[in-house]
Every structure is written in C-alpha cells, then in structure tokens.
Amino acid sequence: MDYFRRLILIALAILTASCASNVTSIKEDIDNKLEVDEGYLLIAVDTSISLNKIWISGEKDIWLTADDLRSGTNYILINLPEGEYQIHKIKLNNWFSIVGFEDDLWNFKVEKGVISYVGHLDVQTSGWWSRRHRVELMNKSSLALEFLQDDFSTILANRKLTYHGPGEDEFFDIVLNNNEKGDL
Amino acid sequence: MKAIIVLLLTAIISTSTWAVNPIPASKLFRNPEHISMQISPDGQYILSYDIRDDYRVLDLVEPITGKRSPLLKFNKHEKNLNINQYTWIDNKTVYVALRDFYGFIHIDFSKENPKGSWKKAKAEGYLIAPLADKPNQLLFAYNTGKRKKTKLIKTSPEQLETGNVENSIIFANPLKRGIHYAYDPKSKSLLSVTRDDEELEFWFLPPGAKSWRSYLTMEDETYFRPIGLLDENTFAVLTDKDQDKVSLVAFDIDTQTIGNILYQHPMYDLTGATLDEQGEGVKSVMYLDHGIARTEYIAAEQKQLAQKLKETFDGQNLTILDTSLNEDFKIVATFAADDPGTYYYYDAKNNKATLLHRKFLDLEDILFTSAKTFSVTTEDNIAIEAILTKPKKNSNGVLLVYPHGGPIGVRDTAAFNPEIQYLASRGYSILNVNFRGSKGFGKAFLNSGRGQFGQVIEQDITAVVNQVQQEHKFEHMCSIGASYGGYSAVMLAIAHPAQYECVVSLFGIYDLPLLFNATNYRTLEESRKEIRKVVGEQDESLKDVSPFYFAEQIHPPILLMAGTEDKRADFEQANRMKYRLQQLNKEVEYLFYKGVGHGHHVWEGDRHMFGFIDDFIRRKLDLPLPTGEHADKSYAEDFINIADGYTLDMATKKDFARAAHYYNLSAGLGENRAMFTIGSFYHQGKEYDKDINKAIDWYKKSSEHGYAEASYRLANLYQKGLVIERDVDQSFLYFQKALEQEHKFGELGIATAKCLGTGTEQDLDACFNTLFLLDKTDKEKRAFEKEFFEEIRSAVNFISHNNTFNQEQLKQFNQQIIDSYELKTTNLYLDDIEFGIYKAENREPLVTDEIAIEDRSFTSVPLKKGATFGARLTVDTDDDVERWARTMVKYKWTLPEAIKEHSEEKTLLLSVGHDASIRFVLAQDYEIIEGDWRLQIMTLDNKVLFDKTFTTIESKNVSAVAP
The missing domain is CATH 2.60.40.2390 (Immunoglobulin-like)
Structure with a gap:
C-alpha cells in the first residue's frame, strides 16, 4: 500500500504566507529556557537533501529553518508552549513544498516541563524539483536518547524524557529512571 | 562419454571424504559466472549466457566439442545492456531483448565456425512466442505507437527489423487493458492478463475462437498458478484453494470451480508441474522433499526417462532445464548442498551425458560440505523437517543452530548456500529447522506458526536440537539467525541458558510492540492487521516474548549486526537492544552497517559480516584457527575484510585501533595489502606513532609479497626524497618492480625516470612516448580512465619542477606540454x-x-x-x-x-x-x-x-x- 501518495508537491506561489515564527535549535546544554507552561520538543529530521523550512502548526506556529535542516540527520531541541502540534508543510526551496499532512498521522504533543521526543521525520526525495518523495515519522527513541546523552546531558539529567511520537512506546520508561524528574 | 561421466562422479565421491578446508569468502559470496542456457529446437546447439571478466556474453556452444562462438558481448557495468530475454526462433535465429530495445541474431553455419550477425529491430513491442513448426515465424505484440495500441501479429524477424510490419497477419484482437500476452504451445492458445484498478483478470483464447474467455479474477491471496490447458474448458492449476497443500488440480473454466485433484503430495506443497505435449495429462510434478527439489514423473514414458537419468547421473538431484523439440536432447542440471550447479548435455536416445558448464567456473576444485535432511516428531506429534550440515573432518565441535527468517512462508532447503558452506568449511556444523510456519508443508502447518513468536516455533527448534545433540554430542552450541532468525537466536539462548554459549543476531527484532509503533504509518489499522497476522494480537502478552523487556536474562555473549537503513526489522530494534544490553553490562558486541537495509546489497558486506561472525565465535569460545591447505589464505582474507570494515566507513564507527589489530593478523598470514596498510598507518601516524622507517619496512615487505601499490609507493618516496633520503636507483628498481607486478601506473614511473635520467639513462623520446601518449590512437586514448590522465598530469608536474634539462631539452619538453594541453602560448x-x-x-x-x-x-x-x-x-x-x-x-x-x-x-x-x-x-x-x-x-x-x-x-x- 502506497501511503506516501497522500502527500503532494506543490508550487508555493499559490499559497498564502503564514505568520509562523522562525526557531532554531537550542545550542547550549543549559536548562534555563522553559517558561511556566512550556516543555522541550525534541524532533529529528533525516533528510536526503538540505531543506528550506518545515512549518509546524499548533499551540504556536513555528518554522524550523535551513540551519537545522541540512542533508543528513538533524536533531532539533526547542522550547514550546505545551499543547498539540502538527507537521504542516515542508518547504524544499522557495518554489516547491510538500503539503497534504492532513490526517492525524502527523500530530504530536508537547508536554509541560519535560522533553517530548516526537520522532524522526524522514524526508527522502530525489531532488528539489522532483515529484518523487517519501515522508515518514519514525520512532528512533534509542538514537534520540543517545543524542541527548552526548549533547544535552544536563537538560536530560533535569528533565523527564517522554515519548510522544507515533503510537506508544515504553523504551524511555524502561531504560531511564523518569519518576524522579519532572517540572522544575 | 558415459565412461567419462562415471569417472567424474567417482572422483567427486572419493574426494568428498577429504578434509574440508576454509573456503575464501571471495569465492563464495559472489555472483555465479553462469546465468542461463537454452537448447536449439533441433537440439544441436546450446545458447549459454554467462559473465566473463567485465562482460555479459551470449555464446553459441557446440555441446559435444564444447566449442564456443560468441554471439553478443556487453559490458556488465552497463545496466541497460543486460539481456532480459533470449529465445530461439528457429535453428538459425535468436530473439534477444534488452532493457530498451530488442533484435535478432542470425547465425551463419556455412563456415567452419558459426558466426552470428546482430540486427536491432525497428518495430516496437515484444515477443509472445516463436512458432515451433513454422521457421522464421513468430507471434508478436506490436506497439503501434498510437495511443499505446497493441496489435497481435504473426510476423518474421526481418519484418520487425525493418519496421515494415503492416503486412503482417493479425492473429487475434487485443484485450482492453491487456498488460501481457503469452502463448501456450501445447493447446495453441493465447493467454493474457488485464488489470482494472487493483484487480487482475486472467484470459485465454483457444485456437480458432474469436473472443477471449475470462477464467479467473484474482480477489484474495489464494495461491493460484495456471500450468496449461487440459482441454478447451479445463485448466491444470497449482493451488491451495479449498485444500491444505498446494496441489495440481483441474479448474473448470465455465463453472469457475475446482474439480479433480490431479496430484497431491501427502507432505509437501507442489512447486511446479508440466503437462504432456500430446494432451494426455500430467507429465511431471515438482516439490521440495526434505529441502531437496524433486521431480516426480507421472507418465509411463517419462518414468523410463527418469530411471535412465537416475542411472546416468548416479542418483544426484537433477532437473531438466530445456528440451529439443523432438525431446531427444536435453540440458540437465545437477545440484545439491555441495554442488552449486553443474550442467550437462543429455542425449536421451543414446543415454549419453556431456559436461557443459558449471554455475561457478572456478569452484570445481573446492570440496563442499554435504547436508543431511531428517525429520523429528515433536511431543504434540508434528513432524518437523531439519537439515544438518556437518563437516566430515576438521569439525570444531560447535553446533550453530540457525533458524530461518520469516517466520511465516519461508523455509530452508538443502540446496547450495554460501553462508552454510562458509561456516562448514571453517569447522562449524549448522542446523536448519523448518519449524511450524515454514512453507511447503501445507496451509495448516504454515498457519500453525502464526502468533507463535518465542513459543511453538522455538519449541520445534529445541525438539530438533535435542535429538541432534543426543546423536552427535557437540562440545559447544551457539544460536545464529537473520531477521526472525535473529530474534529466535536470542530467544533460544534465553530459554536454554545452559546450552547456548554465544548468540549472533543479524538484522533481528527484539521488541515486538515496536513493530506496531515503529512509524506513523505503522499505526494505521491496515498496517497493524498485516503485522498481527504474523506476530499475533497486539497486547501486553507480546512483551513476554520480546527479549528487550527481559534482556537481563540474556547470559551468553551476543553479537548484534544490523543495517542503519533497515525498514523491515527497523534499525531502532537493534539499537535499543544494544542500548539495553550495554546498560545491563552484558557482553555485547555490535556492528551496524551504514546505508545498509535488511541485508547487504553488495557481496563485500556479506564477506565482512561472515568474517566477523566467525571471528566473534572463535574469540568467545576460545577456538583455534583451523589448519589446512587453504586456511592461511582464507583467514588472511577474512581478517583484512574485517579490518577494512573499520577503515572504509562500512560500519557505523571508524576504529583504527581495531583495524590495525586485524591488518596485523592478516599480514601475519601473508596478505600483502595488509602489510601495505600497516606501512601507511606508520607513514601517516594513524593509530601508531609516525615512524617512516617502520613504514618503509612494511612497504618493502608488502612489495616483496607482490603488492604493486607498495612498490609504486616506495619508488615515489625514493624519487621525491621528501621523507627519506632520495635514492634514484632504488626508485627506478621499484618502478620496474611495480611494472612487473602490473601496477596500472608503473610505466608512467619508468617514463618519469627516463625523462629525468634518474636511476636509468635519460631517454626523452621513450619518456614522451609514454607520458604524452604519442604512440596511442585517439580510440586508445579514450579507453584510459580519468585516473590515468590525472597520474600523467602529476608526472608532468613533477618533471616540470625537478628536471635538469638544458635549454633544448626544456624546449622539447615544454613543446610536448603545449601540444598535449593545447596551450596557445607560454611566453x-x-x-x-x-x-x-x-x-x-x-x-x-x-x-x-x-x-x-x-x-x-x-x-x-x-x-x-x-x-x-x-x-x-x-x-x-x-x-x-x-x-x-x-x-x-x-x-x-x-x-x-x-x-x-x-x-x-x-x-x-x-x-x-x-x-x-x-x-x-x-x-x-x-x-x-x-x-x-x-x-x-x-x-x-x-x-x-x-x-x-x-x-x-x-x-x-x-x-x-x-x-
């Protein structure tokens, strides 16, 4: 079954501009970013080409930007208001985007006071102007945890890491002692 | 000729008792040289499609003398020049279809050596079938080019070659949405398939009929494979519809119902069948009996043939690949666990067989290990088939329990398997088990494995293991497997901690709930339904059979291998298992291959993987290396394969320390490239402290062992004198040695020395000839690779900076540069x-x-x-x-x-x-x-x-x- 046909490539010119704000990944391992009603979002983008932007809509509309979307694997850790979010659009460049993320396959939650890992967004396309592409949200929890342990050990030590990606998964509960952590 | 065959077989039988030596991985994990064969309609010639060196070659073979005449030759690296189909049209004409075009070879037999002339066809379309009784005639699906309209025509090769097909006879009307046409020569009926959305409909057109008749619409997953027409209303079909095992049945077209069972095996699913050409029922049926392909002949005349073949080929497993029109001549193939495939020309009238070809050309001197198939009855009275491959001598006392993947709808056979032969030649005994869920034993057996992860399946394996251990008393036992087999290997070790001393899991799964939650698409009901069919219900009980959740119970050392791009056993499965085992301080090793999916797509990956597996087991069980004629050579190759994996970005992390360890092991066994690489590590200060003297020593050792790259490196180091004292005499000697060792740039080194007069007499003419390709034609120049021209430029640069030319010589040299690089001025x-x-x-x-x-x-x-x-x-x-x-x-x-x-x-x-x-x-x-x-x-x-x-x-x- 070819689920991937549901997503379509369109020319951006016919779209109206959004008022989402640009965000970039947290660089420093200092746990001082969260407002009272905020949590950390951890998403990874695995992409075969460098992307221009990814629009995530929800409690707050944001654009992930090109610096965090280079060809390869990009881990993006940002602070966001708690609430429901959705992958909305992937801009390949100034002219073409992948849209059609209508169903709840692309929804995820950001939980207050914790790190919400929501998956690895896998974007495979044969080129910026190609109509052949495949987008999938994948559960790579162990890789995400290894990333946090390597690059954000302080934040990880302070905060509970929770899985809010596709389906359900107990990996973090089994390998981490989550109960002792939570809101700061 | 029979005497020759008998002698050949005797040789095989007597030598098979010799000790088996470790077989080099490069001889096992590779493509065979032989692809396929076809016999001519009169049985006098064979078409043989093979790979030789860098080419795919279609040869005409005279079977008695073995004389070959090449008809077509294509570079094997050109993907669009792969022959997809070739067929005799008549005794002098061959149809050949490649990816983008097709044509005909016309063979001229008038001279001593037959000669083929190739003509590409202009008319578009594809061959439906040659007409056996009408030379130079064929049925063709002609693409008119107008709205993709197809015409079904009777035509000749010449008409297709010129594109002049308008006068051809239209022999049938095409079907709307027809996606393929074929011809059944026995019934002289045309067959077709149409597609409407996701539904396939099967049709046939009997001879003389005006309209097509639909006989089947595919709606469900029932196995249904038409074999041929028994009469105008009845198809012979292989199916498991309404019965447990795939059987040959009569299918009534009018009523769309299954009638008589024509053949049903009591234990096995049928895998093929043939019908009698005279319309007198079933000729033969095929099935896998204890993992060995069997052909059972039904017709009396065929039974006689079978008996003759059995006598001639001394009871070996065999199959008839092709037959001449009068059935007097055949191509017969023999095969077994210890026979990768041998092809014979068989003269049925005289009962003579002539060796034609082997599937692998250079394996005839290698002694493979045979396999024994047997059955074990479980406590609940189910017969489980198993295959044991045990070295006759040089056994290392280790039994590897090796369950297959799937687990549903897959099976192991006793056919030649490079993985099994690799391990057996290194002393291991390998046990394969066709546990419940395996295919080929009927629907009930297949379905009884569903939802039995870690349960009945492993109980079946254990029942077999217990019997084997009782009979053979192996000193050590490890479990190994890929995909489901990897999972099973881990579960067996958990269930029987006292028995299994190590575990190797390749591309395995460990967390069954994760199968349902690995991606967002996997959470859809239609996806989960398919997973449930194999794994069972998605509930808490899955954790009870998921080793990730009770990894603390894994006691023996474990090796996890996986591909980072695996989307079947998602890479996350292996990585989280590794994480958990490390967290629990278990003895785990892992090797994750970058860019690899659910198995390797290049043979180098398999060579590396199995080299590593053998090394892992030896280390964990403290086994010595096998000895024997080829042991050093084979292990030198295994160790360098392992070492390369740590340096060539094959595994997820480069590790020069481990690489150096294995290069040393390999070099110690005489591998010259390993010696060179150790030298380069000292040269670059990689892993070792930089030490140019040690580097030179290793380079010299490598050169002495015949490695051309080492000789060339030494020649350049002595020529340039940057890290060692310049020694032009030594340099020239090593350039000469590099040339003798066939280094691709050896002659450029000699030319450089001749230009500079270093280590040899100055000879500008000789230098210029080589360096500026003066004696090469344009065609010859184009044949050189880019790398060669880059090396020429490098040599020109060096000479330009380091010469002691007088004015005249400098002028001559510069003039060559001017001409070669088309310079307009240098002033x-x-x-x-x-x-x-x-x-x-x-x-x-x-x-x-x-x-x-x-x-x-x-x-x-x-x-x-x-x-x-x-x-x-x-x-x-x-x-x-x-x-x-x-x-x-x-x-x-x-x-x-x-x-x-x-x-x-x-x-x-x-x-x-x-x-x-x-x-x-x-x-x-x-x-x-x-x-x-x-x-x-x-x-x-x-x-x-x-x-x-x-x-x-x-x-x-x-x-x-x-x-």
Whole structure:
C-alpha cells in the first residue's frame, strides 16, 4: 500500500504566507529556557537533501529553518508552549513544498516541563524539483536518547524524557529512571 | 562419454571424504559466472549466457566439442545492456531483448565456425512466442505507437527489423487493458492478463475462437498458478484453494470451480508441474522433499526417462532445464548442498551425458560440505523437517543452530548456500529447522506458526536440537539467525541458558510492540492487521516474548549486526537492544552497517559480516584457527575484510585501533595489502606513532609479497626524497618492480625516470612516448580512465619542477606540454597580482578563478582550520594570441620543515588576461602548526612570476604585514 501518495508537491506561489515564527535549535546544554507552561520538543529530521523550512502548526506556529535542516540527520531541541502540534508543510526551496499532512498521522504533543521526543521525520526525495518523495515519522527513541546523552546531558539529567511520537512506546520508561524528574 | 561421466562422479565421491578446508569468502559470496542456457529446437546447439571478466556474453556452444562462438558481448557495468530475454526462433535465429530495445541474431553455419550477425529491430513491442513448426515465424505484440495500441501479429524477424510490419497477419484482437500476452504451445492458445484498478483478470483464447474467455479474477491471496490447458474448458492449476497443500488440480473454466485433484503430495506443497505435449495429462510434478527439489514423473514414458537419468547421473538431484523439440536432447542440471550447479548435455536416445558448464567456473576444485535432511516428531506429534550440515573432518565441535527468517512462508532447503558452506568449511556444523510456519508443508502447518513468536516455533527448534545433540554430542552450541532468525537466536539462548554459549543476531527484532509503533504509518489499522497476522494480537502478552523487556536474562555473549537503513526489522530494534544490553553490562558486541537495509546489497558486506561472525565465535569460545591447505589464505582474507570494515566507513564507527589489530593478523598470514596498510598507518601516524622507517619496512615487505601499490609507493618516496633520503636507483628498481607486478601506473614511473635520467639513462623520446601518449590512437586514448590522465598530469608536474634539462631539452619538453594541453602560448609576464587571506566561503575549490580576497595586505595567516591564503594573478603575453588564450604556469607550495613532505609542486591551466587563484587551505590537522608557507609561481621556462612567504601564527598575534 502506497501511503506516501497522500502527500503532494506543490508550487508555493499559490499559497498564502503564514505568520509562523522562525526557531532554531537550542545550542547550549543549559536548562534555563522553559517558561511556566512550556516543555522541550525534541524532533529529528533525516533528510536526503538540505531543506528550506518545515512549518509546524499548533499551540504556536513555528518554522524550523535551513540551519537545522541540512542533508543528513538533524536533531532539533526547542522550547514550546505545551499543547498539540502538527507537521504542516515542508518547504524544499522557495518554489516547491510538500503539503497534504492532513490526517492525524502527523500530530504530536508537547508536554509541560519535560522533553517530548516526537520522532524522526524522514524526508527522502530525489531532488528539489522532483515529484518523487517519501515522508515518514519514525520512532528512533534509542538514537534520540543517545543524542541527548552526548549533547544535552544536563537538560536530560533535569528533565523527564517522554515519548510522544507515533503510537506508544515504553523504551524511555524502561531504560531511564523518569519518576524522579519532572517540572522544575 | 558415459565412461567419462562415471569417472567424474567417482572422483567427486572419493574426494568428498577429504578434509574440508576454509573456503575464501571471495569465492563464495559472489555472483555465479553462469546465468542461463537454452537448447536449439533441433537440439544441436546450446545458447549459454554467462559473465566473463567485465562482460555479459551470449555464446553459441557446440555441446559435444564444447566449442564456443560468441554471439553478443556487453559490458556488465552497463545496466541497460543486460539481456532480459533470449529465445530461439528457429535453428538459425535468436530473439534477444534488452532493457530498451530488442533484435535478432542470425547465425551463419556455412563456415567452419558459426558466426552470428546482430540486427536491432525497428518495430516496437515484444515477443509472445516463436512458432515451433513454422521457421522464421513468430507471434508478436506490436506497439503501434498510437495511443499505446497493441496489435497481435504473426510476423518474421526481418519484418520487425525493418519496421515494415503492416503486412503482417493479425492473429487475434487485443484485450482492453491487456498488460501481457503469452502463448501456450501445447493447446495453441493465447493467454493474457488485464488489470482494472487493483484487480487482475486472467484470459485465454483457444485456437480458432474469436473472443477471449475470462477464467479467473484474482480477489484474495489464494495461491493460484495456471500450468496449461487440459482441454478447451479445463485448466491444470497449482493451488491451495479449498485444500491444505498446494496441489495440481483441474479448474473448470465455465463453472469457475475446482474439480479433480490431479496430484497431491501427502507432505509437501507442489512447486511446479508440466503437462504432456500430446494432451494426455500430467507429465511431471515438482516439490521440495526434505529441502531437496524433486521431480516426480507421472507418465509411463517419462518414468523410463527418469530411471535412465537416475542411472546416468548416479542418483544426484537433477532437473531438466530445456528440451529439443523432438525431446531427444536435453540440458540437465545437477545440484545439491555441495554442488552449486553443474550442467550437462543429455542425449536421451543414446543415454549419453556431456559436461557443459558449471554455475561457478572456478569452484570445481573446492570440496563442499554435504547436508543431511531428517525429520523429528515433536511431543504434540508434528513432524518437523531439519537439515544438518556437518563437516566430515576438521569439525570444531560447535553446533550453530540457525533458524530461518520469516517466520511465516519461508523455509530452508538443502540446496547450495554460501553462508552454510562458509561456516562448514571453517569447522562449524549448522542446523536448519523448518519449524511450524515454514512453507511447503501445507496451509495448516504454515498457519500453525502464526502468533507463535518465542513459543511453538522455538519449541520445534529445541525438539530438533535435542535429538541432534543426543546423536552427535557437540562440545559447544551457539544460536545464529537473520531477521526472525535473529530474534529466535536470542530467544533460544534465553530459554536454554545452559546450552547456548554465544548468540549472533543479524538484522533481528527484539521488541515486538515496536513493530506496531515503529512509524506513523505503522499505526494505521491496515498496517497493524498485516503485522498481527504474523506476530499475533497486539497486547501486553507480546512483551513476554520480546527479549528487550527481559534482556537481563540474556547470559551468553551476543553479537548484534544490523543495517542503519533497515525498514523491515527497523534499525531502532537493534539499537535499543544494544542500548539495553550495554546498560545491563552484558557482553555485547555490535556492528551496524551504514546505508545498509535488511541485508547487504553488495557481496563485500556479506564477506565482512561472515568474517566477523566467525571471528566473534572463535574469540568467545576460545577456538583455534583451523589448519589446512587453504586456511592461511582464507583467514588472511577474512581478517583484512574485517579490518577494512573499520577503515572504509562500512560500519557505523571508524576504529583504527581495531583495524590495525586485524591488518596485523592478516599480514601475519601473508596478505600483502595488509602489510601495505600497516606501512601507511606508520607513514601517516594513524593509530601508531609516525615512524617512516617502520613504514618503509612494511612497504618493502608488502612489495616483496607482490603488492604493486607498495612498490609504486616506495619508488615515489625514493624519487621525491621528501621523507627519506632520495635514492634514484632504488626508485627506478621499484618502478620496474611495480611494472612487473602490473601496477596500472608503473610505466608512467619508468617514463618519469627516463625523462629525468634518474636511476636509468635519460631517454626523452621513450619518456614522451609514454607520458604524452604519442604512440596511442585517439580510440586508445579514450579507453584510459580519468585516473590515468590525472597520474600523467602529476608526472608532468613533477618533471616540470625537478628536471635538469638544458635549454633544448626544456624546449622539447615544454613543446610536448603545449601540444598535449593545447596551450596557445607560454611566453608570459605578470600583469597583476594580489595576495592575502581569503574569505571563508571561498575555500572550495582550492584553485578557482572566481575569488574574493578579504585582506590584501596580509601574509600573516591565523592558525585555524579552514584558513585560506594565496594569490590571485593575471598573466599577459607579447605573443599575438586570441583573447583569453589558454596557457599554463607552474607553482610550488613549500611547507614548514616539520611537514615538508606535504609540499606541493603543481601546474595551473589558465587564460591570458583572465585572473586565476592559487590558494592553500589549512584543512588537515597536521597543517595547524606555526611556520612558513612559501608560494613560488613560474612560467614553464622557469621565469619567476611571484615568490612570497606566508606565516601561520596564533590568531591573537595576527597583524598587518607590509607586502
């Protein structure tokens, strides 16, 4: 079954501009970013080409930007208001985007006071102007945890890491002692 | 001839009792040389499609003499030149279809050696079938080019070649949405399939009928494979519809119902069947009996043939690949666990067989290990088939329990398997089990394995293991498997901790709930439904059979291998299992292959993987290396394969320490490339402290063991004299040795020495001939690879900078450069030059004519990686040449004393009046040192155009320095 046909490539010119704000990944391992009603979002983008932007809509509309979307694997850790979010659009460049993320396959939650890992967004396309592409949200929890342990050990030590990606998964509960952590 | 065959077989039988030696991985994990064969309609010739060296070749073979006449030859690396289909049209004509075109070979038998002439066809479409009783005639699906309309025509090769098919006879009307047409020669009926959305409909057109008849619409997953027409209303079909096992049944077209069972095996699913040409029912049926392909002949006449074949081939497993029209001549193939495939020409009338070919051309001297198949009855009275491959001698006492993947709808057979042979030749005994869920034993058996992960399936395996251990008493036992087999290997070790001493899991799964939650699409009900069919209900009980959740119960050492791009057993499965096992301080090793999916897509991956597996088991069980005729050679190869995996970015992490360890093991067994690599580690200071003397020693050792690259490296080091004292005599000797060892650039080294008169008498003519390809035609020049021209340029650069030419010699040399590189002038003067540090974004490429210099007055360079410095020059000439005429300058970067060996002597092609840059980027770790970088730019006549020294200093000390 070819689920991937549901997503379509369109020319951006016919779209109206959004008022989402640009965000970039947290660089420093200092746990001082969260407002009272905020949590950390951890998403990874695995992409075969460098992307221009990814629009995530929800409690707050944001654009992930090109610096965090280079060809390869990009881990993006940002602070966001708690609430429901959705992958909305992937801009390949100034002219073409992948849209059609209508169903709840692309929804995820950001939980207050914790790190919400929501998956690895896998974007495979044969080129910026190609109509052949495949987008999938994948559960790579162990890789995400290894990333946090390597690059954000302080934040990880302070905060509970929770899985809010596709389906359900107990990996973090089994390998981490989550109960002792939570809101700061 | 029978005598020859009998002798051959006797040889095989007697030698099979010899000790089995470790077989080199490169001989096992590779493609066979032979692809396929077809016999001519009169049975007098064979078409053989093979791979030889770099070519795919279609040969005409005279079977008695073995004489071959090549008909077509294509470079095997050209994907669009792969022959998809070839078929005899008649005794003199062959149809050949490639990816994008097709044509015919017309064979001329009038001369002593048959000769084929190839003609590409102009008419588009594809062959439906040759007409056996009408030479030079065929049925063809002709694509008219108009709205993709197809015409079904009876035509000739000549008409298709010229494209003149309008006069051809239309023998049937095509079907709307027909996606393929075929011909059943026995019933002379045309067969077709149409597609409507996702539904396939099957049709046939009996001879003389005007309209097509639909006989089946595929709606469900029932196995249904039409074999041929029994009469005008009845198809013979292989199916498991309404019965447990795949059987041959009569299918009534009018009523769409299954009638008589024509053949049903009591234990096995049928895998094939043939019908009698005279319309008298079933000729033969095929099935896998204890993992061995069997053909059972039903017709009396065929039974006689079977008996004759059995006698002639001494009871070996065999199959008839092709038969002449009168059935007098056949191609017969024998095969077994210890026979990868041997092909014979069989004269049925005289009962004579002649060896034609082997599937692998160079394996005939290798003794493979045979397999024994047997059945074990479980406590609940189910017969489980198993296969044991045990070395006759040199057994290392280790039983590897090796469950197959799937687990549903897959099975192991006793056919030749390179993995099994690799392990068996190294002393291991391998046990395969066709547990419940395996295919080929009927629907009930297959379905009884569903939802039995870690339960009935492993109980079946254990029942077999217990019986084998009772009979054979192996000293050690490990479990190994891929995919489901990897999971099973882990579960067996958990269930029987006292029995299993190590575990190898390849591309395995460990967390069954994760199967349902691995991606967002996997959470859809339609996806989960398919997973449930195999794994069972998605509930809490899955954790009870998921080793990730009770990894603390895994006691023996475990090796996890996986592909980072695996989407079937998602890579997350292996990585989280590794994480958990490490967290629990278990004895785990892992090797994750970059860019690899659910198995390797290149043979090098398999060679590496099995080399590593053998090494892992030996280390964990403390086993000595096998001894034997080929042991050293095979293990030298295994160890270098393992070492390469740590250096060539094959595994997820480079590890030079481990690489060095295995290169040393390999070098100790005589592998010359390993010796060279150890030398290069000392040379580069990689893993070892930099030691040029040790590097030279290893290079020499490698050269003495025949490695051409080592000889060439030594020749260049002695020639350049940058890291060792220059010794032109030694250099020339090693260039000669490199040439003898067939180094691809050996003659360029000799030519360089002859130009410079170093180590040999100066001989400019000989040098120029080789270096500037003076004795080569344009066609010969085009055959050289880019790499060869780059090496020529490198040699020209070196000579240009290091010669002691007199004026006349210099003039001659420069003239060759002028001619070779089509220069318009070399009489240059400096028109303009700027130098300094370059902006970071202009780092690449090193030399470009589109640059911007950030600070034009600095010769002080900040000591940091990526810092870029150099000069931008414009040259002009007094010669009367066109604007932007092509020219060349030479330049030299002399590096600080400590890293002087990395100094560069190069030439630069540029245009008169157009600026060009010569820059140096601090890109390597060893370049981050304080010191002087001197840039000299000269004309080819040695006139100095620019000479400046740049100094690298710590960033805080950088200040303006007057140019």
